[in-house]
Amino acid sequence: MKVRINHQKANPEVYRTMLKLEQFIKSSGLDPVLYELIKIRASQINGCAFCLDMHTTDLRKMGESERRINLISVWRETTFFTDKEKAALELTEAVTLISQGGVTDALYDKVRSHYDESEYATLIMAINTINNWNRIAISTGMFPGCFDQE
Known part of the structure; x- marks a missing residue:
């Protein structure tokens, strides 16, 4: 496997903007x-x-259990996540898959029962930021360990 481009070197301002x-x-x-x-x-x-x-x-590294890490993709079927975390994970799915139904009023209300308006806006920014990182990594051909040899 080979990285197509190193976006950090090809356009440092892109990287700096993401870091902001x-x-x-x-x-x-x-x-x-x-x-x-x-x-x-x-x-x-x-x-x-x-x-x-x-x-x-x-x-x-933050001390999270392997059990929770392993079950993030099936968070609905476990008791290992709080209702607040579940609301954020559901919002993450809806925003990431925005074209498949968007953020319904019911989901918005659920999320807002745990987060105020400012926190809701921050969640949206957090979800969009990782989606941006994902798209950069996938589009440039990044893979685990790809920069270990540099």
């Missing part, structure tokens, strides 16, 4: 574990191996 989004989210007060759950679920849906590898590794 990451900094915004990290400074927003969004729970870091929840942000990793969002990143993993979107990356599963999008089929981004590079991001899945990165974010499951990051979540492990």
